[in-house]
Amino acid sequence: MTVIEALVDLQEVDGRIREMELELKDLPRRKALETARLSGVSADLQAAKAGQEYAEQRIRGYEEEAKALADKIQQLKTTQMGLKTNKEYQDFSIQIDLVTHELTAAENNQIAALDELPAAQARVKDAQSRYDAEKGGVDAFCAEIDGRMAEVSSALAEAQKERAEKVKAVTDPKFLLYYERLRTKRWPVVAALTHDGVCDGCHLVQPPSVGQLADANAKNGAEGKPQSIVACTMCGRILYRD
Numbered sequence: 001m002t003v004i005e006a007l008v009d010l011q012e013v014d015g016r017i018r019e020m021e022l023e024l025k026d027l028p029r030r031k032a033l034e035t036a037r038l039s040g041v042s043a044d045l046q047a048a049k050a051g052q053e054y055a056e057q058r059i060r061g062y063e064e065e066a067k068a069l070a071d072k073i074q075q076l077k078t079t080q081m082g083l084k085t086n087k088e089y090q091d092f093s094i095q096i097d098l099v100t101h102e103l104t105a106a107e108n109n110q111i112a113a114l115d116e117l118p119a120a121q122a123r124v125k126d127a128q129s130r131y132d133a134e135k136g137g138v139d140a141f142c143a144e145i146d147g148r149m150a151e152v153s154s155a156l157a158e159a160q161k162e163r164a165e166k167v168k169a170v171t172d173p174k175f176l177l178y179y180e181r182l183r184t185k186r187w188p189v190v191a192a193l194t195h196d197g198v199c200d201g202c203h204l205v206q207p208p209s210v211g212q213l214a215d216a217n218a219k220n221g222a223e224g225k226p227q228s229i230v231a232c233t234m235c236g237r238i239l240y241r242d
């Protein structure tokens with residue numbers, strides 16, 4: 001195996017490693033997006049619950065008001081019975097009338113508030129079932145992501161072992177150093193020089209000398225002689241010809 005063939009081999013493993021690393025970065029992000037969506041649904045549910053609570057409070061408020069007014073009427077009537085003069089009696093009758101009007105208003109308000117309750121309850125029920133459905137979906141999705149993370153992590157560990165072997169096969173340290181340096185900036189690092197003399201990485205036409213060097217390299221490789229680094233004049237990728 002020539003040094004360039006060994007590099008292409010290494011590059012193949014590195015390509016898989018890159019993809020797995022990208023996926024491992026992306027998976028938690030997807031999980032966070034799903035969880036954020038659920039918290040939106042949860043906020044809807046909280047708002048619906050608060051709405052129901054408010055409707056119930058209003059009902060209780062009018063109920064208490066009506067009870068207090070009814071007690072007051074009872075009290076006024078009791079006092080009225082013990083009154084001596086007609087004038088006093090009539091004054092109390094007026095007061096009792098007024099409070100009775102207030103009582104009627106409170107009772108009407110209570111009925112109106114009661115009318116609003118079923119809609120508020122329906123909103124809670126709706127929001128709750130939407131939340132339950134979403135939660136089930138999100139939980140399943142997150143479990144799936146966790147499973148995928150474990151799977152990719154273990155495949156990545158395997159690929160790293162494989163990489164260590166492939167590195168050993170690159171016998172010329174000069175090539176390896178060049179490859180490792182360029183790997184973080186350019187991908188792929190090793191590219192074919194097409195028959196039209198174009199770098200397959202950046203698609204720039206190379207001067208004829210590059211083609212000649214690449215051909216000489218291929219010949220040297222076939223004869224078991226050392227190869228030299230032939231790089232693209234534009235992007236610096238290592239170029240080779242079959």
Ligand SMILES: [Zn+2]
Nearest residue numbers: 199202232235
């Ligand atoms: Zn190039």
